[in-house]
Amino acid sequence: MAKAIISPLLERGEYHPQHVLGIVGKRSSIASALKDLPKEVKVVSSEDFLSKEVWEAPLKILAVKPQQFSQIKESVSLFQSNDQFPKPLLISVLAGITLKSLKKAFPSHTCVRAVPNTPSLVGQGLTGLAWSDDMTLDQKQVVRKIFEPISEIYELEEEKLDSFLALTSSGPAYIALVVEAMADGAVAAGLPRHLSNQLAHKTLSGTASLLREKSLHPAELKDMVASPAGTTISGLRHLELVGLRSALIEAVVLAAQKSRQLAEEVSS
DSSP: OOHHHHHHHHHHHSSOOGOOOOSSSSSGGGEEEEEETTOOOEEEETTTTTHHTTTTTTEEEEEOGGGGHHHHHHHHTTTOOSOOHHHHHHHHTTTTTHHHHHHHHTTSEEEEEEEEEEGGTTEEEEEEEEEEEOOOOOHHHHHHHHHTTTOOOOOOOOGHHHEEEEEEEHHHHHHHHHHHHHHHHHHHTTHHHHHHHHHHHHHHHHHHHHHTTTTOOHHHHHHHHHOOHHHHHHHHHHHHHHHHHHHHHHHHHHHHHHHHHHHHHHHH
């Protein structure tokens, strides 16, 4: 996700590659982190003395797994300084880690929570933002300019971010599972694998475009396709029978609950 955020900014000339420094946990991860980035970008391990430079930078993106948060805050506690003014900006894309936890871990920073999703990799993402109370208008504009090239931006109250994450960040995995299953069904019905995959992908993108461009409610599109006693309503009947609708609802709810649980684990 960090690369998805940074790459468009480098391509647009918003930031110079030589001014970008990344830190990874292990030296063995450096090569994969640098892949597809300009050669002037530096990536070092957390053990490298250059890692200290990151905590002197005016802008930082925190993009590790939520479970690594405690480890990160302990390792950087010695590098933080309260002498910088204005405070450096810390953008966290960690699921479930609240602004309260971020401020406690990084007291010398102004913190913002960002929830981008994986379609940001192709410039079709969605990003939810929750601001700290001490953020200036200029800082907010800096954050917006970072995410605008890759996503639509939604400024939300922080308590809504868990639900936003459950739908937009976890949602692509649920949709991918449905598309994969539909392609498997086509194979079972007699189509070759490569064609089944291609048609499933195009069906997904075409349906999404139709819903968006015609401003259709999903139920409207469903009714447009399902004719009386036809093939589609037979398939829909089975999906309702096995509980696909309720399963997807519960998946989103459970993802939101997990995000809240991560926050509780960090704060406890």
